[in-house]
Amino acid sequence: MTNKTWLITGTSSGFGKALATLLAKKGTVNLVATARNIEKLHYLDEFNHGQIQKLTLDVTNQHEIQAVVEKTNTIFGTIDVLVNNAGLGYFGTFEESNRKTVKYMFAVNVWGLVDMTRSVLPTMRKQKSGIIINFSSIGGLFSFPTLSFYHGSKYAVEGISESLAKEVADCNIKVMLIEPSGFRTDWAGRSSKKILPKIADYQQFKDFIENNKNGAHHEAGDPNKAAEIIYDQATNHINDLPLRLPLGRFATDTAIKKYSDTLAQFKKHHDISVSADQPE
Ligand SMILES: NC(=O)c1ccc[n+]([C@@H]2O[C@H](COP(=O)([O-])OP(=O)(O)OC[C@H]3O[C@@H](n4cnc5c(N)ncnc54)[C@H](OP(=O)(O)O)[C@@H]3O)[C@@H](O)[C@H]2O)c1
Incomplete structure (x- = not known):
C-alpha cells in the first residue's frame, strides 16, 4: 500500500504536535509538518525516516500557503489528508473585545483554514480523493460568555465545512x-488573549476568564488520545467518517444537550414557524 500524505498546520504544540508525533512514529505516512517557526519542530528529528518534511507556514500568509502546497505536491505527489489545526483563542466580553486582535483571530481560525483548503482542493479533486479535517471546538456548537468572537470564528468554521x-x-x-x-x-x-472586564456590569465574568487561564494544562482532554482517534477515523473509517466529532466527555455531553434543547425549542414553535409562509 502506498503511503498517504498528511499536511498539518500548527504542529509546534498541542493537537498538531501530538498528531505529527503519532504519524512520524508510525513511519507509514508521508508527513508535512508545518509551523510558523520550524525551530519548534526539532521533536520530529528523532523519527526522521525520509518521509517527513518540516515546512515554514503562517496560515495568514498566502505566499507561504502556495509554497507549502506546491512543495508537498512536488515531493510526495499527493495530498491525502489536510489537517487545519492552527488556531487561537480570545477571552473578553463582547463589548470590551479589541477589534484588531479579534480580526487577527478570525484571520487565523477562519481565513487561514479557508485559504489552506482552497489551495489543496485542486489536488484532491484531481486525485478524486481526500480528507479535510477542520479543527472546530465544542465552542463551534455551544457558547459561553466572554468567548463570543472565538465562538463566532468556530461557528464560521462549522458552517463553511458543512457546506463544503x-x-x-x-x-x-x-x-x-x-x-x-x-x-x-x-x-x-x-494561544489565547485574555481581557479582564473593566465595566462593573461584567465583573461576574472575571473569575471565568481567570479560571481558564489558571486551568491551562490541567484540562481533562489528552491530545495524544485525540491524535489516535483522528488517525483511526481517517485511516480505518473513511467510508463512515462523521462530519462532526466531539472529543472529550464535556464536548459530547454538551453537544447532545444543546441539540436536544434546540430540537425541543424548534418543535415547540413549529406551528408559529410554519405560519410565516404564504398560504399554499
Ligand atoms: N485545547 C483545547 O482545549 C481546544 C479545544 C477546542 C478546540 N481547540 C482548537 O484546537 C486547535 C489547536 O489548538 P491547540 O489546542 O493545540 O493549542 P496550541 O497548543 O496553542 O496550538 C496552537 C497552534 O496553532 C499555531 N498557530 C497560531 N497562529 C498561527 C498562524 N498564524 N499560522 C500557523 N500556525 C499558527 C501555533 O503555533 P505557534 O507555536 O507559532 O504559536 C500552535 O502550533 C485550535 O484550532 C483550537 O482552537 C482547542
Missing part, C-alpha cells in the same frame, strides 16, 4: 470537524 462537505462529496472528498472540549495544550495559555 456537500460540494465536494461527489469528488470523493470528505470533511470532518473536530470539536474538542478542554484539552491539555497551549490554547488556554499562550
